[in-house]
Amino acid sequence: xxxxxxxxxxxxxxxxxxxxxxxxxxxxxxxxxxxxxxxxxxxxxxxxxxxxxxxxxxxxxxxxxxxxxxxxxxxxxxxxxxxxxxxxxxxxxxxxxxxxxxxxxxxxxxxxxxxxx
Amino acid sequence: xxxxxxxxxxxxxxxxxxxxxxxxxxxxxxxxxxxxxxxxxxxxxxxxxxxxxxxxxxxxxxxxxxxxxxxxxxxxxxxxxxxxxxxxxxxxxxxxxxxxxxxxxxxxxxxxxx
Numbered sequence: 523x524x525x526x527x528x529x530x531x532x533x534x535x536x537x538x539x540x541x542x543x544x545x546x547x548x549x550x551x552x553x554x555x556x557x558x559x560x561x562x563x564x565x566x567x568x569x570x571x572x573x574x575x576x577x578x579x580x581x582x583x584x585x586x587x588x589x590x591x592x593x594x595x596x597x598x599x600x601x602x603x604x605x606x607x608x609x610x611x612x613x614x615x616x617x618x619x620x621x622x623x624x625x626x627x628x629x630x631x632x633x634x635x636x637x638x639x
Numbered sequence: 640x641x642x643x644x645x646x647x648x649x650x651x652x653x654x655x656x657x658x659x660x661x662x663x664x665x666x667x668x669x670x671x672x673x674x675x676x677x678x679x680x681x682x683x684x685x686x687x688x689x690x691x692x693x694x695x696x697x698x699x700x701x702x703x704x705x706x707x708x709x710x711x712x713x714x715x716x717x718x719x720x721x722x723x724x725x726x727x728x729x730x731x732x733x734x735x736x737x738x739x740x741x742x743x744x745x746x747x748x749x750x751x752x753x
Contacts, residue, residue: 555740566642567729567744613682625695626672626684627742 524549526616528630535604536638542589543599543633545614552576553619556590556597557627562610570612573597575619601635609637640665643732643745651751657718660748664711664732671713672742673705676727685728688713717750725752 525548535541547556558570573581573590580588585602601608614630644663652658664671673685684697688707705715711732717724727749731742 559744564746565727566746567731569741626674626687626697627682628684629674629682631681 524551524554524616524618524628526614526628526630528612528614528633530633531631532634532636534636534638535601537604537606539604540600540602541604541635543601543612543614543635545597545599545630547595547597547614547616547628549595549616549618551618551620555617555619556588557615557617558586558588558597558599559613559615559629560608560610561613561632562607567613571599604637606637606639609635611635640667643730643743645728645730645745645748647748648746649749649751651753652720653753654720654722656720657716658720658750659714659716660728660730660750662713662715662730662732662745664713664730665734665743668732668734668743669711670733671707671711672731672733673713673715674729674731675699676729676747677725682729685715720752722752725750 527546554575556573559567560570561567571583571586587600589598611632613632615627617627618625646661670689672687674682676682686696687694691707702718707713727747729747730745733742
């Protein structure tokens with residue numbers, strides 16, 4: 523079974539600064555997908571960014587980028603120019619490529635990101 | 640398009656009762672997944688439905704069941720409720736396949752078992 527670990531229960535950053543959220547995972551599979559989801563206080567989960575394991579190039583989405591280290595099984599999220607609206611719980615998630623997605627997502631416990639004005 | 644909707648949003652039940660939660664996916668989405676979110680266990684996969692078929696189920700007891708209708712709407716049922724079933728239940732509908740997939744989550748149903 524796969525596991526996802528987020529070692530930082532809470533992070534705080536000043537507005538406009540850069541913050542990196544850590545995520546490590548354990549799997550015996552070679553092909554999989556990794557995601558970062560954001561859950562604001564309103565509770566609606568939103569996809570932030572995704573990475574396919576066989577792609578070496580790190581994904582980027584505007585101010586959000588990842589550092590994917592497959593050998594180290596590490597998948598960190600960097601948020602540049604932090605904004606007040608970035609305050610939320612951030613979840614790292616894993617999904618196997620096998621099974622066509624039927625296995626669902628395996629989530630980490632989350633990191634609570636606080637943005638200081 | 641309207642987003643994923645879940646009803647009811649809040650529910651209070653007592654131990655031993657049963658409950659049914661509903662999820663309407665985004666129009667055109669055929670895949671619906673359910674997750675349980677608790678402070679202690681975090682987000683855990685319950686089951687996934689595609690075209691009215693349950694494709695997989697997470698590590699939950701048989702008290703947790705679900706179904707999907709021909710219009711892709713899904714329901715999950717929890718029988719003989721226990722205090723530990725208190726949680727936020729999230730439904731997600733999926734668009735696309737593989738790398739292009741995007742899961743859209745609903746606002747959740749918060750269940751409190753007394």
